[in-house]
Amino acid sequence: MFRAVLALACSTAVGLAVIFSANANSASAQAIDKDRPDTTANLATAADPRRVVGNDACSKCHAAEMSVWDSTAHATTFNQLHRTPAAKQIASKLGLRSIKHSGRCVECHYTQQASHTTAPSTTPVAADAATNVIAGVSCESCHGAAKDWLDIHQDYGGANVTRLTESPAHRSDRLRRSIDAGMRNPANVYLVAQSCLRCHTTNDEQLVNVGGHSAGSLDFEFVAWSQGAIRHNFVRSDGSSNAASSVERLRVMFVAGMIAELEASLRATASATEKATFGLTAAQRTYRAAKRLISVTDKVDVDELDEIVAIAAGARLKLNNQHELIDAANRIARLGIQFADANDGSQLAALDTYLPPVTH
Numbered sequence: 001m002f003r004a005v006l007a008l009a010c011s012t013a014v015g016l017a018v019i020f021s022a023n024a025n026s027a028s029a030q031a032i033d034k035d036r037p038d039t040t041a042n043l044a045t046a047a048d049p050r051r052v053v054g055n056d057a058c059s060k061c062h063a064a065e066m067s068v069w070d071s072t073a074h075a076t077t078f079n080q081l082h083r084t085p086a087a088k089q090i091a092s093k094l095g096l097r098s099i100k101h102s103g104r105c106v107e108c109h110y111t112q113q114a115s116h117t118t119a120p121s122t123t124p125v126a127a128d129a130a131t132n133v134i135a136g137v138s139c140e141s142c143h144g145a146a147k148d149w150l151d152i153h154q155d156y157g158g159a160n161v162t163r164l165t166e167s168p169a170h171r172s173d174r175l176r177r178s179i180d181a182g183m184r185n186p187a188n189v190y191l192v193a194q195s196c197l198r199c200h201t202t203n204d205e206q207l208v209n210v211g212g213h214s215a216g217s218l219d220f221e222f223v224a225w226s227q228g229a230i231r232h233n234f235v236r237s238d239g240s241s242n243a244a245s246s247v248e249r250l251r252v253m254f255v256a257g258m259i260a261e262l263e264a265s266l267r268a269t270a271s272a273t274e275k276a277t278f279g280l281t282a283a284q285r286t287y288r289a290a291k292r293l294i295s296v297t298d299k300v301d302v303d304e305l306d307e308i309v310a311i312a313a314g315a316r317l318k319l320n321n322q323h324e325l326i327d328a329a330n331r332i333a334r335l336g337i338q339f340a341d342a343n344d345g346s347q348l349a350a351l352d353t354y355l356p357p358v359t360h
């Protein structure tokens, strides 16, 4: 299996072009489809407007996190993006009248909220409720729309119980229930890495090939991009400092970021229908991510990584190969979550010399 991936890894843009002229929906892709119904349970998506509570609902308990977030590009894009000539040009090439109100930009640049959901409640909001754009990339863009998990995640188990006196069993049950309710809880770093790579990998072919938008943040790296300006780790020190993650945690984040990049770029490649910038970039990024993971498997012994590399080796990066590539991405997503659950980083010390410096 390594040989197969390495053969791909050696390909140049020319090699990719050959793959890209290959035929559409293959018999084997259809067989996979039939045997394994698609599950999107782990898919990172834009926060569901009907479940978004808004940053104001976080600030009474997370004021320090809010003030860090306020000065990041994620927050400031809200007032700036629609005014930039570059954004106007993309919108005009795509024939969009509004940037803030076009679903195509909102997915990654903004947070939307359905009307009448300012407070978490059990009342369902109609599917066709009107929506408002309330922020740029907000807390819930990365941690998941909070309506269903807000109460769960901060309940230590009674009025007199604190962070320090919560039982380990209650804690693990609370974290699990918050995730089941849709929280992208950093207790499992893969869930947040998936959020980053969903937006930092462009998944819309026309946006790139017609609109001229970048095909994604090609130099994105989870550790380098999460430990600088956007870092807001106050909870772990009970609010006393904004702590860098431990080296053990950084090792797990480093690998989780690579897996999430492979997952996201497979999804992007899956939507490629024409041989142009979008598809070529997505396929090259997929190769690169697979290659990096192969070199990780040379250094550490982790079952999930061997499986992920094997799945990548079996996925043919060609046009109109949606079913096969989405299936591979879904399987990798499940393994990524499993990897982050099962590894505390203590077995990954061999990666220390490769941990990137903080750049953003």
Ligand code: HEC
Pocket: 053, 054, 055, 057, 058, 059, 060, 061, 062, 139, 140, 143, 146, 150, 153, 154, 163, 175, 178, 185, 186, 187, 235
């Ligand atoms: C009523 C207070 C309160 C509100 C409101 C609140 N949180 Fe929290 N949050 C907490 C507490 C307490 C913790 C620490 C839990 C722990 O010790 O693990 C926490 C932890 C977290 C964590 C770390 C993961 C975890 O489960 O420990 C994230 C992420 C988080 N909150 C996000 C949010 C977001 C996003 C919002 C708004 C949608 C929000 N919180 C609203 C009290 C709150």
Ligand code: HEC
Pocket: 077, 081, 084, 086, 087, 088, 090, 091, 094, 096, 099, 102, 104, 105, 106, 107, 108, 109, 198, 199, 200, 201, 202, 203, 204, 207, 211, 213, 214, 216, 217, 218
């Ligand atoms: C898949 C997610 C995604 C979608 C959809 C998307 N963007 Fe972006 N966009 C990004 C990311 C991530 C960046 C950050 C730049 C980078 O690293 O490439 C960005 C950067 C930009 C920039 C350059 C940076 C800046 O702020 O000046 C412009 C302009 C832009 N986007 C406009 C748009 C417009 C207009 C739309 C809708 C037609 C759109 N984007 C849709 C993810 C997306």
Ligand code: HEC
Pocket: 073, 074, 077, 081, 107, 108, 109, 110, 137, 141, 142, 192, 193, 195, 196, 197, 198, 199, 200, 222, 225, 226, 229, 230, 360
């Ligand atoms: C909802 C989509 C979305 C998510 C989720 C997201 N980003 Fe971003 N990010 C963007 C966009 C859009 C920009 C560009 C904003 C602009 O400049 O207008 C950006 C910009 C950034 C920047 C500043 C880039 C620079 O050149 O200085 C950093 C750093 C960053 N993101 C890191 C992350 C990390 C780390 C994660 C995950 C923990 C993440 N982002 C999750 C959409 C997103």
Ligand code: HEC
Pocket: 055, 058, 062, 065, 066, 069, 074, 137, 138, 139, 140, 141, 142, 143, 186, 192, 193, 226, 230, 232, 233, 234, 235, 236, 237, 244, 245, 249
């Ligand atoms: C760009 C994506 C992104 C955004 C936006 C974001 N977070 Fe986070 N958050 C993360 C990541 C990634 C981590 C884990 C970082 C680490 O472990 O070093 C995290 C960790 C946390 C933690 C746990 C910190 C600890 O000490 O363990 C809390 C609490 C939290 N976020 C709350 C918030 C709140 C509240 C907001 C909005 C003001 C917010 N986050 C916005 C990505 C994001």
